[in-house]
Amino acid sequence: MDLRAKRRYGGGMPRFALRVEYDGGPFAGWQRQADQPSIQGAIEAALARLEPGPHAIAAAGRTDAGVHGLAQVAHCDLQKDWEPFRLSEALNHHLKPAPVAIVGAARVAEDWHARFTAVERRYLYRILLRRAPATHLRGLVWRVGRDLDVGAMQAGADHLVGHHDFTTFRSSICQAASPVKTLDALRVELVEDLWGPEVRFHVRARSFLHNQVRSFVGTLERVGAGRWRPEDVGVALAARDRAACGPVAPPQGLYLAGVVYPDDPFGAGQSR
Structure with a gap:
């Protein structure tokens, strides 16, 4: 990470915003659950294929079972400073065949929060x-x-x-x-x-x-x-x-x- 990026994003782990689209039908809701499939769990499992976990992502809202997402937003912290497009492509590869897609990824400041920064x-x-x-x-x-x-x-x-x-x-x-x-x-x-x-x-x-x-x-x-x-x-x-x-x-x-x-x-x- 160059000096300009450090000033903008801070010196901690790189944080990424993810825009997520999903069919909520097969899931028990957004929130991770121990014994039922969830959208959060599917994305965290895909992240674990890219970097050692455990991973915990935060979302703008927790949709219920059966509710869909056209533009849900979540964020994650990673060790590697991924190029956003490559991160979304890699996650989509590992999310198959779940009906979940990362349709946007962006590097954000380390204090940016998918839930609390939203207006x-x-x-x-x-x-x-x-x-x-x-x-x-x-x-x-x-x-x-x-x-x-x-x-x-x-x-x-x-x-x-x-x-x-x-x-x-x-x-x-x-x-x-x-x-x-x-x-x-x-x-x-x-x-x-x-x-x-x-x-x-x-x-x-x-x-x-x-x-x-x-x-x-x-x-x-x-x-x-x-x-x-x-x-x-x-x-x-x-x-x-x-x-x-x-x-x-x-x-x-x-x-x-x-x-x-x-x-x-x-x-x-x-x-x-």
Whole structure:
């Protein structure tokens, strides 16, 4: 490492940011588990093929079983100062045949942290509107066999945007210190796709509670189906009671779609 690099990154072990894409279907979630497959475990095993371990990587968020990643971000510390593109290529070689891919790698400062440096998380949720079973999208969407009123769903979603106590939309096993969060955006759109119409939810916040997005979607599906009024979402929010929440949407329609940092580590010139 030259003097310029030492000044920028520090003199410790080289730290790398990884942008990760994965199909969450075969996994018990992101977090490493002793007796079940995980995305974290798959990446750490691949790292051990490159350098002696043990390796412990940290991620921007811990997705649940069945939830997918379009642009999860993690970081790892290595002994060798790898060229980022070669690191991503080597990891992808050793990740086969798991449905996990490193789609970006970047050298970052030794105090950069995938979770704590992040300023925003972005989630996508997909509902496929058709009566026929999903084939090509099986495990990638929530199939609902009825039309949904997207305008009513957006009206309900508008009650959730802002700074609120989200106890109603928080899992009973959530470990967050406080249920108070700021939801920056919750946009609902209807998209005509090749496989049929989809309702897509685009959700942005600095951080989320456990099952918060899936609780939003399950509740808003009730609005779209005409079983709740849009204003009922505001009533449920104000109740601050988990029992007031609608059903929790299944995990397979949910994607961690992006993580935002003050300075994008995957900017021009980095492995993608």
